[in-house]
Amino acid sequence: MNKTKVALVRCDTYEEDKVLKAVQTGLDLLGGVSIFAKRHERIVMKPNVLVGTNPENCVTTHPVVFKAVGRLLMEAGASVYYGDSPSFGKCEFSVRRAGLKRIGDELGFSLADFDAGRQVSHPDGLLVKSFVIANGVLDSDGLVSLPKFKTHPLVRFTGAVKNQFGCVPGLLKSQYHVKLPDPYDFATMLVDLNTLVKPRLCVMDGIMAMEGNGPRSGKPKKMNVLLFSSDPIAIDATACRIINLDPAVVPTSRPGEQAGLGTYHIENIEIVGDDMEQFFDETFEVIRTPPMPCTGSRLRTFVKNRICERPVINKAKCTNCGTCVRMCPVEPKAVDWHTGDTSRQPTHRYDRCIRCYCCQEVCPEGAILLESPFLGRFFSRA
Numbered sequence: 001m002n003k004t005k006v007a008l009v010r011c012d013t014y015e016e017d018k019v020l021k022a023v024q025t026g027l028d029l030l031g032g033v034s035i036f037a038k039r040h041e042r043i044v045m046k047p048n049v050l051v052g053t054n055p056e057n058c059v060t061t062h063p064v065v066f067k068a069v070g071r072l073l074m075e076a077g078a079s080v081y082y083g084d085s086p087s088f089g090k091c092e093f094s095v096r097r098a099g100l101k102r103i104g105d106e107l108g109f110s111l112a113d114f115d116a117g118r119q120v121s122h123p124d125g126l127l128v129k130s131f132v133i134a135n136g137v138l139d140s141d142g143l144v145s146l147p148k149f150k151t152h153p154l155v156r157f158t159g160a161v162k163n164q165f166g167c168v169p170g171l172l173k174s175q176y177h178v179k180l181p182d183p184y185d186f187a188t189m190l191v192d193l194n195t196l197v198k199p200r201l202c203v204m205d206g207i208m209a210m211e212g213n214g215p216r217s218g219k220p221k222k223m224n225v226l227l228f229s230s231d232p233i234a235i236d237a238t239a240c241r242i243i244n245l246d247p248a249v250v251p252t253s254r255p256g257e258q259a260g261l262g263t264y265h266i267e268n269i270e271i272v273g274d275d276m277e278q279f280f281d282e283t284f285e286v287i288r289t290p291p292m293p294c295t296g297s298r299l300r301t302f303v304k305n306r307i308c309e310r311p312v313i314n315k316a317k318c319t320n321c322g323t324c325v326r327m328c329p330v331e332p333k334a335v336d337w338h339t340g341d342t343s344r345q346p347t348h349r350y351d352r353c354i355r356c357y358c359c360q361e362v363c364p365e366g367a368i369l370l371e372s373p374f375l376g377r378f379f380s381r382a
């Protein structure tokens with residue numbers, strides 16, 4: 001059986017010439033850029049933009065990595081497009097804030113339509129049989145995924161597989177949290193989405209990663225690595241191994257293998273390029289326990305409220321902006337001004353909360369932290 005390749009290339013800076021050289025090396029290790037882009041093809045790059053912030057915050061794919069990949073795709077003769085559907089707001093605004101629009105304008109990459117989409121059936125999906133996909137992805141010949149190396153409370157690690165969630169336009173994304181509140185169902189949906197949009201190539205920006213309270217409010221962490229693969233499961237599994245996170249804990253791994261998207265088993269992965277050991281960091285802050293299946297029966301809901309990490313507002317940081325309230329996808333809202341007094345900070349109602357962590361993801365102040373209830377701490381130690 002052919003092993004799936006993941007290329008690792010050391011890069012300890014965002015200096016343009018060094019990143020370009022590292023990206024060229026990574027693509028050469030996989031057989032060269034021409035495998036992923038042909039002359040006259042329309043290739044769309046999908047960086048992780050989330051809501052668009054300064055690249056130094058390590059929330060978004062760094063513009064220099066985006067530039068290097070786009071440049072090589074162009075040199076292969078492709079027409080290069082790019083975009084992402086952010087958590088809220090328009091694509092153009094978010095890519096501008098993330099420093100990507102300036103690069104796109106400079107090099108002639110075109111902004112693709114990620115604000116609207118079309119329904120596409122997916123009969124082979126394990127769980128989800130149709131999706132609305134952004135027009136910019138549907139109108140392309142191929143998708144190149146540019147994830148950021150980050151933590152995520154729901155799926156533990158957000159890399160290549162989760163990055164494709166931004167191919168679903170606008171607020172439709174939050175509806176998946178409501179329809180699929182169980183993290184394992186949500187992860188299977190992400191796998192289905194990937195088998196539908198089929199990224200040709202994933203290039204993960206792990207030069208500076210994010211640990212702790214990701215995907216928006218964690219701490220930058222220097223990891224000095226760029227990862228390359230056509231297999232989104234294998235590239236995520238390799239990043240997980242680097243930070244001593246068992247890939248089997250990440251809920252996209254098993255359905256990803258079941259769906260034929262890729263493999264997370266080390267014996268089926270060939271690491272090429274730099275030795276993986278040199279990047280190992282066991283101190284990287286990430287939740288290393290598997291997510292709890294969270295929904296279903298009343299008993300499960302009871303158990304969930306005593307075990308799953310819950311979002312908690314740090315009152316000292318909260319500016320009462322209301323973003324968390326607007327983005328909470330459940331009705332009635334699980335985070336709200338429950339007293340009706342909007343001059344005071346919102347609070348959580350955990351009996352309504354499905355633990356999707358959208359509020360934590362969008363809080364612009366990093367004021368929402370995750371707290372393990374007593375039983376959750378007990379079981380994670382067990």
Ligand code: SF4
Nearest residue numbers: 318319321322324363
């Ligand atoms: S999004 Fe953050 S800062 Fe804004 S109200 Fe919610 S907790 Fe406070």
Ligand code: SF4
Nearest residue numbers: 328353354356357359
């Ligand atoms: S309160 Fe936060 S974690 Fe709970 S359902 Fe609302 S957005 Fe999701």
